[in-house]
Amino acid sequence: DQQVKQNSPSLSVQEGRISILNCDYTNSMFDYFLWYKKYPAEGPTFLISISSIKDKNEDGRFTVFLNKSAKHLSLHIVPSQPGDSAVYFCAARDQAGTALIFGKGTTLSVSS
Amino acid sequence: DAGVIQSPRHEVTEMGQEVTLRCKPISGHDYLFWYRQTMMRGLELLIYFNNNVPIDDSGMPEDRFSAKMPNASFSTLKIQPSEPRDSAVYFCASSRLRGYGYTFGSGTRLTVV
Numbered sequence: 001d002q003q004v005k006q007n008s009p010s011l012s013v014q015e016g017r018i019s020i021l022n023c024d025y026t027n028s029m030f031d032y033f034l035w036y037k038k039y040p041a042e043g044p045t046f047l048i049s050i051s052s053i054k055d056k057n058e059d060g061r062f063t064v065f066l067n068k069s070a071k072h073l074s075l076h077i078v079p080s081q082p083g084d085s086a087v088y089f090c091a092a093r094d095q096a097g098t099a100l101i102f103g104k105g106t107t108l109s110v111s112s
Numbered sequence: 113d114a115g116v117i118q119s120p121r122h123e124v125t126e127m128g129q130e131v132t133l134r135c136k137p138i139s140g141h142d143y144l145f146w147y148r149q150t151m152m153r154g155l156e157l158l159i160y161f162n163n164n165v166p167i168d169d170s171g172m173p174e175d176r177f178s179a180k181m182p183n184a185s186f187s188t189l190k191i192q193p194s195e196p197r198d199s200a201v202y203f204c205a206s207s208r209l210r211g212y213g214y215t216f217g218s219g220t221r222l223t224v225v
Contacts, residue, residue, distance in 0.1 A: 006154075032211060043116070043203055043216030044155070089155060093211040099145060099168065100214065104154030 003027050004092050006103035015112045019077040023090030023103055026071065030092040034100065035064060035075050038087040047088070048075070080110045118204050118217035125224055130192040133220045136185055137206030145214070146179055146189050149201040161187065194224045 005024045013019045021035075031052045036044035050057040050064045050073065057064050063076045077084055087107050091100040117136040125131050137144050145160040159169040164181045172179070176195070181187040191198055205216040 034212060036214075041218065043205070043218050044214075045216070046214065049212065098143065098162070098210045099157050099160050100211065101157065102147070102155035 001026075002103070003030075004090055004101050004103040006088075006090055006106050008106050009104070010107045010109070012109045012111065013080045015082055015110055016079045019075075019080045019084065019108055019110065021075040021077075021088050021090075021106050021108065023073045023075075024071060025073075025092050027092070027094065028071070029094055032093040033064070033066060033073050034091045034093075035062075036089040036091060036102075038089065038105070044089055077108075080108075082110050082112050084108060085110050116204055116206050116215050116217035118202075118220050120220060121218065123220060123222045125194055125222070127195055127224055128193045129224075130190065131194045131198075131222060131224075133189040133202050133204075133222070135187045135189070135204030135217060137187070137204070138208075138215055139185065141206035141208050141215070143207045143210070144181060144187050145205045145207075146187070147203040147205065147216075149203060149219070155203070158189070191222075194222075196224045199223050 003026050034049040035047040037047045038044040048059050048062045048064050050066050055066050066073045087105045089105045090103040119134045142163050146158040147155050149155050158171045159179045161181045179189045201219045201221050203216050203219045205214045207213045
């Protein structure tokens with residue numbers, strides 16, 4: 001059973017608009033959440049993270065929002081650029097664990 | 113630093129053959145992880161090591177899979193015998209700290225025919 005769920009396999013957005021990628025989780029013990037970005041033929045690379053004690057973290061064009069009561073987080077990219085086209089993975093860390101649990105990923109396509 | 117190095121980049125093998133995937137983590141990283149990426153399951157954790165010791169192998173799908181880390185700079189993931197359903201991209205990642213700061217390798221794309 002997937003503990004981290006990304007229910008949208010793909011998302012298409014026009015350049016300059018906002019991209020919103022969503023992630024749901026089931027384990028209330030998760031204390032740290034991350035987003036990774038993956039280009040074809042490369043490994044995932046870290047993008048942005050958020051601790052469970054916060055509800056928002058911003059880094060340039062990227063903002064992650066956390067709603068603990070809904071067990072939901074989202075990644076906002078504003079403005080979206082063609083270079084943002086990639087697979088985005090949501091990941092979570094268990095308080096008792098070390099390893100990250102990843103979702104299935106969402107493929108973002110930004111058209112110019 | 114050269115990052116996490118995986119070899120080979122691509123592997124095509126026949127069903128029943130033994131396959132060995134290799135990983136060199138970043139120097140100084142105490143944690144090493146093996147993940148597998150498939151369309152159906154996304155990125156799933158297979159096994160991880162801390163200071164060369166396997167900590168959690170509950171994600172290893174079957175006894176056909178085994179992993180070793182004989183020293184801090186090398187790890188292998190072996191599949192014997194391989195089956196077509198093992199076809200996937202296998203990633204190795206390492207980290208210095210617990211639970212974040214992962215650096216992934218470029219992956220090995222395995223095709224079993």
